[in-house]
Amino acid sequence: MKFVDEAIIHVHAGNGGNGCVGFRREKFIPFGGPDGGDGGAGGSVWLLADEGLNTLVDFRHQRVFRAQRGENGMGRQMAGKAGADTVIRVPVGTVVINTATDEQIGDLTAHGQRLLVAQGGHGGLGNMHFKSSVNRAPRKATSGSPGDERELKLELKVLADVGLLGFPNAGKSTLIRAVSAATPKVADYPFTTLQPHLGVVRIGTDQSFVIADIPGLIEGAADGAGLGVQFLKHVARTRLLLHVVDLAPLDGSTDPVAEVRAIENELKSYDAKLLRRPRWLVLNKADLLAPEQREPAARAIVRRLRWKQPWSVVSAISREGTWPMCLDIQRFFDESKAAAG
Incomplete structure (x- = not known):
C-alpha cells in the first residue's frame, strides 16, 4: 500500500x-x-x-x-x-x-x-x-x-518511541532490519527509503518499543530540500533519537562530524525543541574497519563532537553490537517510566 x-x-x-x-x-x-x-x-x-x-x-x-x-x-x-x-x-x-x-x-x-x-x-x-x-x-x-x-x-505523524536520524546511506534501513521484523528497502544508493517504516523491537515478554526508519535528509531539508519536512515532521513524536553515522566512509569524502552538525542545524531550523530531546550517537558500519581500529576511530569522532550522551559502535549488516544497544534503549525507557511515577 x-x-x-x-x-x-x-x-x-x-x-x-x-x-x-x-x-x-x-x-x-x-x-x-x-x-x-x-x-x-x-x-x-x-x-x-x-x-x-x-x-x-x-x-x-x-x-x-x-x-x-x-x-x-x-x-x-x-x-x-x-x-x-x-x-x-x-x-x-x-x-x-x-x-x-x-x-x-x-x-x-x-x-x-x-x-x-x-x-x-x-x-x-x-x-x-x-x-x-x-x-x-x-x-x-x-x-x-x-x-x-x-x-x-x-x-x-508516525507514532514511534525511537526515530533514526542520519544522512542517506548511513545504514538506517539496515539497522531497523537488524533489530526488528520491518523490511524497508536497502540498496547502495541514496534515498532508498522514501517513506517511514515502523518496526517493533521485542526485548522480553512485556518489554518492547517501536522504532521508525525515516527518510534521510540533506542540508536545507527544513526549507524543503530533498525530502524536506517529509522527514522532519515524523520525528516530532519520538521519545528518543538515534543519530546514525557512517563510522568510516569508504571514499573519505564525507566527514561524520560535519554530517552530525548539518543534521543538528536542520533540527534547529525545523523545531529547536528536537535538539533538547535525548539523542544517542550510533556509529555504524564497524565491519568495514579492522577490530583494533574501531574503538579509536569511534572515540576520535566522539571527542571531536564533544558528545555527552550515550553512544554505540555497531555493524547493522552483521548485527554486531545491535542487541546491547537495544537493551540500553529499553533500560532508558524503563527508567524514564519509573521516574515519571
Whole structure:
C-alpha cells in the first residue's frame, strides 16, 4: 500500500430541519391552536482514530464528506428526525488543521479517540413556540441553521518511541532490519527509503518499543530540500533519537562530524525543541574497519563532537553490537517510566 501522510478534505455538516407551521384540527375541538413541531438537528462530522489504518491514501479517492440534513418539523407537535452523523476513520497520529485559519483543530493520538470537526445545524422552531395571549394563531416558524463547512488538512505523524536520524546511506534501513521484523528497502544508493517504516523491537515478554526508519535528509531539508519536512515532521513524536553515522566512509569524502552538525542545524531550523530531546550517537558500519581500529576511530569522532550522551559502535549488516544497544534503549525507557511515577 502506498504511504500517504498528507491529505486535504472538505467536510459539510448537515443543515437543521425547518420548523413547521401547523394547527390542531380535530372534530369537536374548534380553534385547536398551533401544533407545528421543531425541525431536527443536522448531523455532525467526526474523525475517529483507528489503529488499523497507517496511511491517508483513502483520501486520494474521496475528499468530500457530508452529514445528513435534519428533517423538517411536522404537525401534531412532531419534531423532525435528526440527521445521521458522518464518522471518518483516520490513522492514529493524525493532526487536523483548518486550512482557512492554519489553526490546529486536534491531534488524534489514541485508538478510538474522536474529534468533532463540523457541527450540525440546529433545527428550526415550530409555530407552537410563538403562541401568546395576544397571538393565539401564530403563523411563524424558523428555518434550521446551516451546518459547519470547512476545508481540513490531515497530516500524519508516525507514532514511534525511537526515530533514526542520519544522512542517506548511513545504514538506517539496515539497522531497523537488524533489530526488528520491518523490511524497508536497502540498496547502495541514496534515498532508498522514501517513506517511514515502523518496526517493533521485542526485548522480553512485556518489554518492547517501536522504532521508525525515516527518510534521510540533506542540508536545507527544513526549507524543503530533498525530502524536506517529509522527514522532519515524523520525528516530532519520538521519545528518543538515534543519530546514525557512517563510522568510516569508504571514499573519505564525507566527514561524520560535519554530517552530525548539518543534521543538528536542520533540527534547529525545523523545531529547536528536537535538539533538547535525548539523542544517542550510533556509529555504524564497524565491519568495514579492522577490530583494533574501531574503538579509536569511534572515540576520535566522539571527542571531536564533544558528545555527552550515550553512544554505540555497531555493524547493522552483521548485527554486531545491535542487541546491547537495544537493551540500553529499553533500560532508558524503563527508567524514564519509573521516574515519571
